[in-house]
Amino acid sequence: MKSIKREGLVDLVASLCIKANLVLPKYQKEKLEWALENETSPLGKKLISQIIENYKIAEKTGLAICQDCGLAVVFLEAGRDVHLDFDIYEAIKDGVAKGYSEGHLRPSVLHSCVDRTNTKTNTPAIIHTQIVDGDKITLTVTPKGGGSENASRLAMLKPYEGKQGIVDFVVKTVRENGPSACPPVTVGIGFGGTIEECALLAKKALLAENRSEELGDMEKEILELCNNLGFGPAGLGGKISVLDVHILSTGCHIATMPVAVNIQCHAARKATGEI
Ligand code: SF4
Numbered sequence: 001m002k003s004i005k006r007e008g009l010v011d012l013v014a015s016l017c018i019k020a021n022l023v024l025p026k027y028q029k030e031k032l033e034w035a036l037e038n039e040t041s042p043l044g045k046k047l048i049s050q051i052i053e054n055y056k057i058a059e060k061t062g063l064a065i066c067q068d069c070g071l072a073v074v075f076l077e078a079g080r081d082v083h084l085d086f087d088i089y090e091a092i093k094d095g096v097a098k099g100y101s102e103g104h105l106r107p108s109v110l111h112s113c114v115d116r117t118n119t120k121t122n123t124p125a126i127i128h129t130q131i132v133d134g135d136k137i138t139l140t141v142t143p144k145g146g147g148s149e150n151a152s153r154l155a156m157l158k159p160y161e162g163k164q165g166i167v168d169f170v171v172k173t174v175r176e177n178g179p180s181a182c183p184p185v186t187v188g189i190g191f192g193g194t195i196e197e198c199a200l201l202a203k204k205a206l207l208a209e210n211r212s213e214e215l216g217d218m219e220k221e222i223l224e225l226c227n228n229l230g231f232g233p234a235g236l237g238g239k240i241s242v243l244d245v246h247i248l249s250t251g252c253h254i255a256t257m258p259v260a261v262n263i264q265c266h267a268a269r270k271a272t273g274e275i
Pocket residue numbers: 066067068069070144145146147148149181182265266267
């Protein structure tokens with residue numbers, strides 16, 4: 001059993017919030033380079049160059065990649081051999097507040113959808129917990145911008161619609177909403193489970209960096225269909241509208257076929273650390 005100190009965890013969360021907002025993951029940088037090579041429209045190429053230049057400036061100067069520093073979505077993997085004598089959710093919340101304040105990151109969270117006053121701490125964060133083996137806590141902070149979150153959709157399809165129904169729903173969602181989600185986007189898809197489970201799978205799918213072993217062909221098929229839509233970088237026309245597609249699925253009830261599409265903008269930020 002390992003004891004973890006509250007202060008260390010708060011500091012880790014704070015540093016991950018700052019890192020995620022300043023430094024794009026290697027995978028995302030490589031995807032943007034791929035987009036630059038493969039974009040055929042001159043304007044599209046220019047826009048991707050600017051996106052690349054922007055993240056390089058952010059990394060060099062310590063300024064955020066985007067003015068929308070996102071809602072802090074935190075994936076928490078808690079080892080079963082960890083001992084805590086504090087409320088970990090409160091500690092994560094304090095870490096997010098610290099990171100957003102010290103990193104001069106824009107607080108974008110409201111007390112409620114109705115009163116719409118800013119909490120000024122970028123909290124509450126959204127925290128998803130998984131209990132795992134071991135004596136460590138692993139945290140992934142993935143700030144999610146409002147523009148791309150607004151472009152996301154969920155449907156309870158009819159089971160008879162089958163795989164084609166899922167593909168059609170995803171492509172329709174990307175066609176209708178992708179242009180306003182700061183493309184080139186990444187598409188996270190979750191299907192199966194219940195209404196809340198498939199939404200979480202779609203969000204988790206955005207963290208993937210490799211092809212799914214089981215659903216890789218479907219990912220490639222949807223990627224190609226989406227890149228035939230032609231809205232391109234910044235929605236101003238071009239070949240590369242979507243950088244990648246990732247799918248996670250689970251079993252579902254015989255009478256249901258839940259599908260969620262979570263769209264991520266070109267500022268696909270995440271940072272992982274452990275304590
Ligand atoms: S959708 Fe992404 S790139 Fe666009 S404003 Fe929001 S965070 Fe920034």
